Amino acid sequence: MNNVVVKSKEVTLLEILDRVLDKGVVISGDMVISVADVDLIYLGLKVLLSSVETIEKLRGSPFTGPMQEAR
């Protein structure tokens, strides 16, 4: 049960990271001091090599149940 919760959390986090770090409006121009350097942040968060698929392999059990209720 604990494994499923941890996995669900990781998958949810991955979905959030994919969106917050890599999608959405990108404002360009001199007025912008900083925009996230996506690759560096992914590296920093050590999830660069993580993917839903690898999480799934590592954890073993299906993630459909908890994930659907996660948000």
Add this chain to the structure above:
Amino acid sequence: MKLYLYGIIDFSNQITESVYGLEGAGVYNIPFCDIGAVVSEINQPIQDVTEGVVLEHEAVVEKLMADFTVLPVRFQTVIDGRDNLLSMMQCYYRDFEDNFERLLNKFEFGIKVIWSADKIKENIIKTLSKEQQKRLELGSSPSKKFMNEKFEKYKIDKEFEAKADKFIKVMDMFFNRFAAEKKIEKLKTENLLLDAVYLVEKDEESNFREAFELVKSARPNFKYLFSGPWPAYNFVVLSKKSGLLREPEQADLFDKVTQSQTLVGADII
């Protein structure tokens, strides 16, 4: 004063709910015409990016999503002062308005489907094996054998792709009925059969979820990930050039800004 930008909303008044963002700073709305930029003040761009910081950003966007149409802004977008922020809003106003029109009352849902590539290939090989055996027997020389093996591999890969196309087409038929827009990626990796995002009207959410359940029950041997509702991260389209207004429109806009800001006054929550 540096402003950390979370998103653009279709609302130009104060946000009534107390919302706290990065570094616990109060989040407020800076109006521009009939829309607003949701920001909090920040001393410097975040150096140490942690999961917590990313989640704080997302939490603000999600709170906004409950009440407004949100154009979520890329993490760690920091703008140098209010004047620069208003210039940015002026530049992108047209784009923002177009997006609000398209995305009104719609949410994004993510669907990932994983299949076992090894098993699928095993089955393909089984089906092709009789024919393959004949070919290998016919081609006795090493070069013929080599060519036959290459050809078999090509056939397996082709059949694998064809199967993926077939499954995705069927799944998409279910989802597409309730979606306004979609983005589909096939076989990002061999096991990740489908990585898709759908833009769905609020009223269609339950139908969309039902469609997902149907697909899931039809193919229980696949693994599924359903996430959402999200703000439309994947469906905001900026053309940049069209964001610049023509001169008469600009003058008109500045009038509106002045009026709007006078009306709103202090826009801090």
